[in-house]
Amino acid sequence: MYHITTIIPALNEEKTIKNIIETIKQVDLIEDIIVVSDGSQDKTAFIAKESNVEVLEFSINRGKGSAVRSGFEKSKGNIILFLDADLVGLTSKHVTDLILPIVFEDYEMSIGIFTKGRFKTDLAQKITPFLSGQRAIKRELIDKIPNIDISKYGLEIAITKFVQRNNIRVKEIPMKNLTHLMKEEKMGILNGLKERFKMYLDISKFIIKD
Numbered sequence: 001m002y003h004i005t006t007i008i009p010a011l012n013e014e015k016t017i018k019n020i021i022e023t024i025k026q027v028d029l030i031e032d033i034i035v036v037s038d039g040s041q042d043k044t045a046f047i048a049k050e051s052n053v054e055v056l057e058f059s060i061n062r063g064k065g066s067a068v069r070s071g072f073e074k075s076k077g078n079i080i081l082f083l084d085a086d087l088v089g090l091t092s093k094h095v096t097d098l099i100l101p102i103v104f105e106d107y108e109m110s111i112g113i114f115t116k117g118r119f120k121t122d123l124a125q126k127i128t129p130f131l132s133g134q135r136a137i138k139r140e141l142i143d144k145i146p147n148i149d150i151s152k153y154g155l156e157i158a159i160t161k162f163v164q165r166n167n168i169r170v171k172e173i174p175m176k177n178l179t180h181l182m183k184e185e186k187m188g189i190l191n192g193l194k195e196r197f198k199m200y201l202d203i204s205k206f207i208i209k210d
């Protein structure tokens with residue numbers, strides 16, 4: 001039997017979080033949803049609570065990896081679905097497409113790749129598909145991935161390294177007409193660029209880490 005928990009790390013995502021939760025709720029295969037508000041200063045946590053899902057609230061920002069790890073510790077699913085909180089255009093089909101290869105095929109992880117959404121975000125995922133925040137993955141694997149809690153934006157690199165080293169079977173899923181808000185769109189040009197620099201630093205640290 002399978003039990004699927006969705007974990008959504010969210011830092012100041014009040015514009016998009018509600019639609020994402022409502023879309024996931026349409027998918028019967030999903031048992032529960034955990035939103036981890038990672039020090040959000042806006043209404044992210046409030047809106048998620050209004051939608052009647054489990055909400056973990058950090059009083060300060062700890063980073064995406066820590067948010068995901070805390071959500072994972074609270075979760076009960078034997079399959080975990082990770083979705084970012086800033087998706088625009090998410091449909092129940094996208095969600096189902098990510099899950100089915102784990103439930104009914106012989107895959108241990110799926111990874112969603114934007115396509116035909118917006119030029120910039122499609123291009124980013126074409127170049128670095130392994131950075132995608134959209135994945136379904138078996139619980140026992142997440143338990144074995146080192147350093148998730150301290151990874152921040154290096155989370156996806158930590159997962160990718162583990163998957164490559166252990167020959168994990170991964171299926172890439174095209175996610176048509178899906179995009180996300182870019183940092184500069186969410187935070188303004190200056191803060192967005194600062195956050196982007198932080199992200200590249202976290203990613204680089206995890207690339208050179210053993």
Ligand SMILES: O=c1ccn([C@@H]2O[C@H](COP(=O)(O)OP(=O)(O)O)[C@@H](O)[C@H]2O)c(=O)[nH]1
Pocket residue numbers: 008009010011012013036038061062063064067083084085086133180181182183
């Ligand atoms: O310190 C952070 C940074 C990001 N996020 C969340 O992690 C996901 C991916 O981050 P971001 O949106 O910055 O990446 P992008 O989607 O721009 O690639 C989003 O749901 C963010 O709200 C988080 O929980 N803590």
Ligand SMILES: O=C(O)[C@@H](COP(=O)(O)O)O[C@H]1O[C@H](CO)[C@@H](O)[C@H](O)[C@H]1O
Pocket residue numbers: 064084121124125128131132133134153154155156157180181182183184199203
């Ligand atoms: O797509 C990308 O290049 C980056 C940055 O996205 P934006 O430039 O803010 O649209 O986003 C991905 O990488 C992050 C770090 O690994 C992940 O945390 C995000 O989930 C993912 O969307």
